[in-house]
């Protein structure tokens with residue numbers, strides 16, 4: 001494939017971009033993705049947006065208690081899902097990654113089951129909403145503390161290297177996570193060990209209300225890779241193809257034994273930090289509107305349309321299909337029924353110790 005001869009430059013002053021604002025191809029190499037893959041990427045981005053909207057309705061109807069909207073992150077998240085070997089490589093995601101989870105193949109039934117804490121949740125309802133995991137798809141269960149999943153990603157990657165499994169660990173996080181000690185410790189150790197890991201920042205410029213310039217004096221997150229002695233790529237994360245090709249190259253380099261990379265995908269979150277946040281208190285509306293004009297779905301739509309791969313009719317059909325899929329998943333999740341409270345005692349020890357058995361019995365009596 002043509003792309004095999006292409007190498008992206010780390011540490012560029014401007015973000016790497018392959019699709020222009022009007023949907024034109026800017027790459028200096030020929031596009032080598034077939035139509036089916038391009039269309040699938042678009043479908044995955046639409047599905048991510050629609051899942052996000054559906055989660056918001058779950059909040060408004062009081063069915064769940066927390067959601068961290070991902071609208072604006074679709075290109076970045078769908079690109080990551082397409083750049084890895086699904087169900088083979090491991091993903092160490094963060095809470096805003098539901099577009100990634102869906103595109104990777106986690107069934108809507110499980111995602112909704114997790115949001116509603118029903119028996120359709122493989123994590124047995126023991127996490128906050130928006131914290132899914134999937135053993136089958138190698139999706140490490142989301143952790144609430146920011147950056148606490150970076151050392152486990154490094155550890156998994158080191159074990160992949162020692163066991164020569166050929167797998168890669170991809171770890172995602174926001175810009176705020178880069179202020180945590182765990183972030184430095186994890187990436188540094190992965191770099192020292194030459195572990196097959198890719199660290200991806202979905203930089204949306206805000207850690208709740210703390211903006212980027214109060215978070216770090218470093219002009220980019222990619223620059224921080226200098227300190228670890230690994231390549232750092234700065235990418236326009238609203239551009240699905242730039243995000244895809246750069247993450248893919250980083251994943252393949254890791255697989256070839258070249259060690260970790262740090263990839264900064266610059267995105268924007270259109271919604272508040274979470275359902276508990278009022279972003280109008282710290283973000284001017286004009287700023288949000290300006291970024292809305294850079295909508296990653298719109299940009300890719302223009303790209304596809306210019307190639308004769310997008311029509312309004314196709315989009316309407318896709319939306320209908322995705323809506324039906326999501327509604328079916330939600331229904332199945334609800335029908336699975338609430339998680340029995342006694343489940344909280346399970347899976348902690350191979351054999352339940354006496355004091356947990358006692359607490360479980362007391363709880364059952366109480367109920």
Ligand SMILES: Cc1ncc(C[n+]2csc(CCOP(=O)(O)OP(=O)(O)O)c2C)c(N)n1
Nearest residue numbers: 096144145146174175176177204206207208
């Ligand atoms: C160790 C830790 N400190 C503080 C928090 C509270 N908290 C939750 S999300 C968040 C901001 C994270 O921002 P960022 O990493 O940029 O990701 P984003 O939410 O913007 O996508 C904070 C401070 C936390 N979860 N864990």
